[in-house]
Amino acid sequence: MSTEEDKTRPDTREPSLHRRILEEVEGKILSGEWPPGHRIPFEYELTEQYQCSRMTVNKAITDLVKRGLIERRRKSGSYVTHPHAQSAVLEIHDIRLEVESLGLPYRYERRTRLDRPAKAADRRLMELGESARLAEISALHFAGAQPFCLEDRLINLAAVPEVRDESFDAIAPGAWLMSRVPWSAAEHRIRAVGADSRTAGFLAIAPGTPCLVVERRTWSGGVYITHVRLTYPGEKHELVAEFAPTHPK
Amino acid sequence: MSTEEDKTRPDTREPSLHRRILEEVEGKILSGEWPPGHRIPFEYELTEQYQCSRMTVNKAITDLVKRGLIERRRKSGSYVTHPHAQSAVLEIHDIRLEVESLGLPYRYERRTRLDRPAKAADRRLMELGESARLAEISALHFAGAQPFCLEDRLINLAAVPEVRDESFDAIAPGAWLMSRVPWSAAEHRIRAVGADSRTAGFLAIAPGTPCLVVERRTWSGGVYITHVRLTYPGEKHELVAEFAPTHPK
DNA sequence: CAGTGGTCTAGACCACGTT
DNA sequence: ACGTGGTCTAGACCACTGA
Numbered sequence A, B: 001m002s003t004e005e006d007k008t009r010p011d012t013r014e015p016s017l018h019r020r021i022l023e024e025v026e027g028k029i030l031s032g033e034w035p036p037g038h039r040i041p042f043e044y045e046l047t048e049q050y051q052c053s054r055m056t057v058n059k060a061i062t063d064l065v066k067r068g069l070i071e072r073r074r075k076s077g078s079y080v081t082h083p084h085a086q087s088a089v090l091e092i093h094d095i096r097l098e099v100e101s102l103g104l105p106y107r108y109e110r111r112t113r114l115d116r117p118a119k120a121a122d123r124r125l126m127e128l129g130e131s132a133r134l135a136e137i138s139a140l141h142f143a144g145a146q147p148f149c150l151e152d153r154l155i156n157l158a159a160v161p162e163v164r165d166e167s168f169d170a171i172a173p174g175a176w177l178m179s180r181v182p183w184s185a186a187e188h189r190i191r192a193v194g195a196d197s198r199t200a201g202f203l204a205i206a207p208g209t210p211c212l213v214v215e216r217r218t219w220s221g222g223v224y225i226t227h228v229r230l231t232y233p234g235e236k237h238e239l240v241a242e243f244a245p246t247h248p249k
Numbered sequence C: 001c002a003g004t005g006g007t008c009t010a011g012a013c014c015a016c017g018t019t
Numbered sequence D: 001a002c003g004t005g006g007t008c009t010a011g012a013c014c015a016c017t018g019a
Helices: A018-032 A043-050 A054-066 A095-100 A120-126 A161-165 A173-178 A196-203 B019-029 B043-050 B052-067 B095-100 B121-127 B161-165 B173-176 B197-203
Strands: A070-072 A077-080 A087-091 A106-117 A134-143 A147-157 A185-194 A210-220 A224-233 A239-243 B072-073 B078-081 B086-092 B108-117 B134-143 B146-156 B185-196 B210-220 B221-233 B239-243
Touching: A018 A043, A018 A054, A043 A054, A054 A070, A054 B095, A070 B121, A095 A106, A095 A147, A120 A224, A134 A196, A147 A173, A147 A196, A173 A224, A173 A239, A185 B185, A210 B210, A239 B221, B019 B043, B043 B052, B052 B072, B052 B210, B078 B210, B095 B108, B095 B134, B121 B146, B134 B197, B146 B173, B146 B197
Parallel strands: none
Antiparallel strands: A070 A077, A087 A239, A087 B086, A106 A134, A134 A147, A147 A224, A185 A210, A185 B210, A185 B239, A210 A224, A210 B185, A239 B185, B072 B078, B086 B239, B108 B134, B134 B146, B146 B221, B185 B210, B210 B221
16 A cells, blocks of 8 residues: 555556456456446445555546446446447558458559549538639559459549649559548448449449449548548458457557 | 646636647647657656646547557657558447438338257357357338338347347347347448349349448357348448547547 | 656545435 | 546656667
């Protein structure tokens, strides 16, 4: 209990005390020992149980609140939440990495590239003003000899003027933007569509073949940066999203 | 600076000090004022700037580390990260809520329900033993008069024996399970497929119509609970995943 | 080896919601 | 009114790691 002794606790190689508390509470929730609606011990009780200060307990519980496992009610206590929506982390990687992780050789091929005024539909999509101008890029990503993905991208020239000088002959716009523009938010829309004739041509599939389409809008501080539509051919491609509350970083 | 005066700060209705620090630092990162790689001020410097204790600064920065905006290096400082993979939170709601949030009347209709031994394919899918038995349920979710989603579900009877006594005539298995079984992890796989003839019949669409398929495996403490395949017809349905680092809860 | 972040304490006052 | 969580302090020691 004395201040001098407690500080030596990290020597024991327990990762950290607040972390241990977090994991033990999490374990009881996930095992069902503390079911949804159960009131977990008050912070001062955990303080006694773990022989630590309230700040330490509070840190652990706060983390669990952020992860949605617990909700707090003042004066009443902290409760295990009722699961309502499954919330999964969907990682969307650079396409090159996606292909290479399949053990296939990656190739990128730019098809078209032009700067043009935003059409009405674009302005709606990206919330742009009347005079906005866009860079429009279409490109193919290959896995081996097979087309892996068709990329159709619009970039707001006002937000990223350097785009004017970039042909995207050799580098994919996604990777280029990623290293250049800080993005603050993104929205993904995922759906299934039948390939239209243009898509079918690019991807070397029959028109009408089901494709997985991922559309992503990215903005930074209220300004739309880019809109990209990735079309994956056929029934082969899967997006995988894992939810694993067990081990945080 | 005196202890007694500082505690009155919440009166001013600033949400909280660590929150203010977080937002200001975040703002400088997202605006590009502090670009990727930039070393942000040391914690002790922020301590001086905000006239607060190091714990408060530390809390704000720790939050930003968790969100992936900052990485810390001991002895060196804390740096704005280089964005690498877009990581989005995909919320998968209860289907009833999904339909009702569209303003449409929801209806559920169970089609088939049986208990049977696991086939080889099932055992592979759900990592089950030889003698495992499953409940197999197929059901339709309607939005108004239109089929909204076809649900094909397997439930591990060993993990959830109460399923034997539940017909799922009136309640959807997803909602039933959600309120009963704590789940510890889930994996989603999302892909586009053409409707086979069975699916087409259930969903009242032409065979071959592109459908969005979400497959989810859920387990709890190493035991597989359930596998569900949700098939959404046509090109109408979209999964939306938002990434919004701007404003936490 | 020196300086940063990582963790922790033993208090404190306040806001808020239940009673 | 009262008890909970929300926030904050002014210290402290340690681990890690870059110079």
